[in-house]
Amino acid sequence: MAKSIMQTGKYCYLCSRTTGIEEHHIYFGSLRRISEKHGFKVWLCADHHRGNNGPHQRRVIDLLLKKLCQRKFEKTHSREEFMKIIGRNYLDD
Template structure:
């Protein structure tokens, strides 16, 4: 910081806002859709909302999806494009399928997180579950 600002009656604050994490676009050609295998997949954070999106990015709670399926996970249905993908079980109700798949993926994330906490940190299952609850705030395995 410039010495001028240190002598001002109201100096500039030394701290800055924390930079938000975001998914990179540089490696997009290398990503493939989890369901179809198509290239140029987009990253979808499994937990979203203000703090949860950043937590999802830091812990890798993400899945790569092609554009039509990514839009479907956000509630936008384009039946023509979805029919051409030939994903089993998606039709006739794609929104219900997307909700079920999102729940399954969240359960997998929670199970993996708790298993990893038990192995690496030597926690009991109850302690691992408490750690998950402090991180995400909701239990997806007992629903």
Template sequence: MRSIIEDKNEKSCFVCGYAGKTEEHHIFGGNPNRRLSEKNGLKVHLCYMHHKDSKAGVHFNPELMEKLHKIGQRAFEESHTREEFMRIFGKNYLDDSEGEKPEEGFIWLNEDKEEPVI
């Protein structure tokens, strides 16, 4: 199945947008999750650096891995329930208490007001 996260024909790096040579990465790896990722279209294209580089690559960078897990689960839940996700992958990667927390390093400009400007 093609990716449900990327646009059709999208082949540039999901992290940095690099449009050269990229590789397909299955968001949930290992057995049997890799196969289940394939079946459910939970995959993205990554450049070598964001895929297998020993520092920045998702396979060596737990933070990036976690981020992709969340993106993958969110995409899946656009057309399925959380129960289905957990039945298939055996885990919930989305902690709703942190909900739509801004990216790390993001600073709310008007912290003291009721409605933050996004």
């Protein structure tokens, strides 16, 4: 299991809560293993993970996390590397 490329601590990425947190794979579904391998994950409180204001219920939050993760990855890797791993570009630039 790779550590998150997004966070060093164990707190909700969206609200900073430190209790009741759960691991969220940013690219989930068929890409869950890839997220695990490359550290494309964040900690979220239960409300932000499984609740109505989380990435599984709100597409805008899902896309925000995907964009932030891609931007973080591209600080040390190329866009081409990201596209090879994920198969899609989430950034507008």
